[in-house]
Amino acid sequence: MADWLTALDRRAELRAKAGLTRRLHPRGADDVVVDLAGNDYLGLATHPEVVAAAGKALSEYGLGATGSRLVRGSTYAHHDLEGTLAGWLGTERALVFSSGYLANVGAVRALVRPRTLLISDAHNHASLIDGCRVSGVETVVTPHADVDAVAAALAGAPGRPGLVVTESIFSVDGDLAPLARLHAVARQHGAVLLVDDAHGLGVTGPAGAGAVAAAGLAGEPDVVVTATLSKALGGAGGVVAGPAGYVRHLVETARTFIYDTALPPAVAAGVHAAVELVRAGDDLRAELAERADLAAGRLRGAGLDVSVPDAAVVSVTAPTPEAATAWAAACRDRGVAVGCFRPPSTPDSRSRLRLTIGAGVSRADFERALEVIVECAP
Incomplete structure (x- = not known):
């Protein structure tokens, strides 16, 4: 193999050892996962x-x-x-x-x-x-x-x-x-x-x-x-x-x-x-704020380290990059998509799950997703 490709493989191995491997997860148009990872806050992408x-x-x-x-x-x-x-x-x-x-x-x-x-x-x-x-x-x-x-x-x-x-x-x-x-x-x-x-x-x-x-x-x-x-x-x-x-x-x-x-x-x-x-979406914004407070309260009540949400992003600390990756994967296996942020994407070398609260998710699915996140926590 060419030297430059060998060097890239070595760098990939080092990232894997540090728990920083990144993979693509394609989804179909009929995907039924509860989405707390995407940024479609108000559910307008399909309106x-x-x-x-x-x-x-x-x-x-x-x-x-x-x-x-x-x-x-x-x-x-x-x-x-x-x-x-x-x-x-x-x-x-x-x-x-x-x-x-x-x-x-x-x-x-x-x-x-x-x-x-x-x-x-x-x-x-x-x-x-x-x-x-x-x-x-x-x-x-x-x-x-x-x-x-x-x-x-x-x-x-x-x-x-x-x-x-x-x-x-x-x-x-x-x-x-x-x-x-x-x-x-x-x-x-x-x-x-x-x-x-x-x-x-x-x-x-x-x-x-x-x-x-x-x-x-x-x-x-x-x-x-x-x-x-x-x-x-x-x-x-x-x-x-x-x-x-x-x-x-x-x-x-x-x-x-x-x-x-x-x-x-x-x-x-x-x-x-x-x-x-x-x-004209004041009602949707009110729902987002209520859900963000609900998520932070429930996750904090389960003993997790959770950010204070000023809008519709809720961050949950993971102990290591590997734990964050495994946590997100376990949630995905149970039908819940969450963001997984690890260095160098985090500015303080702390790994997190990031939840983006969306009004397009039904209230029942949203509350079930919170239960899954707690149950899958490392």
Whole structure:
């Protein structure tokens, strides 16, 4: 075997010994597993109105966008969605990318100048971390949700442009960032605050407009919001929203936008329909909050180490990576899908099961799934 393949095999063996092997588990359209692993928080991926809107656009435009947004990939489906997203989020303008990952990388890079100081929360998502790395400027990683550390980093770089980067609802433990306090510190030092609202959009805030809106920061001129369209909206793609001048800058300079094939028009149309449902979905959000509290209470009552859910993510600590993998597999064998997070996906080297609470799961199935998780615990 070629030397480079031998080296890869050796690295795979080391990952296996550390309990870090990853495998794909394909599912069929008729899958009956109780899903506490996917991100379809409000059950909209299969909602009839969403599917109908996507199907109509599919019949009109075909399967793909056929090009990048600046060539032939922009359609009225994209532009209509962007207008609706901007209005919902309370920003001057919004721009749709083909994935949330690319939106984050492009958003961070576009806010950076040669002397910019980037300040990134230690628990940030990999896409934000990669955005910081690609930017090629000095990055200070501050302890998780530590506003004083952010303030100290900014104060230590007087006269330099600053960019504070955080998630709103953190994807690993589901806790809420201190957004209002972070914004106050950033503004005091003339810095911009970028918030990835992926797990907040649709789940929190007025009419589901997200954690940024809930914190009273919607439309602030020194705040940029990013999000994926693949979680509460049940689709795919990403969005960056903020001041019109900044979005214009993205259109003209962001490599992850310019050189990438556009989101399929059918997906854009389906997401647009989902936005309208989400805005009227206060009852679904209330159900999510009740279920998250129920899950945390029941699992904690069984002696498990459980996070405090600020939205619809509940994290349960596992003793080792191997135990997390075995726990998730045992749940799956009993018809319950849960997320399994192990290093390096976790920022603190602690393995977890992650439950994403979904309103699309029946209440009876949801409560049964909690029982299975407890019974399968290591």
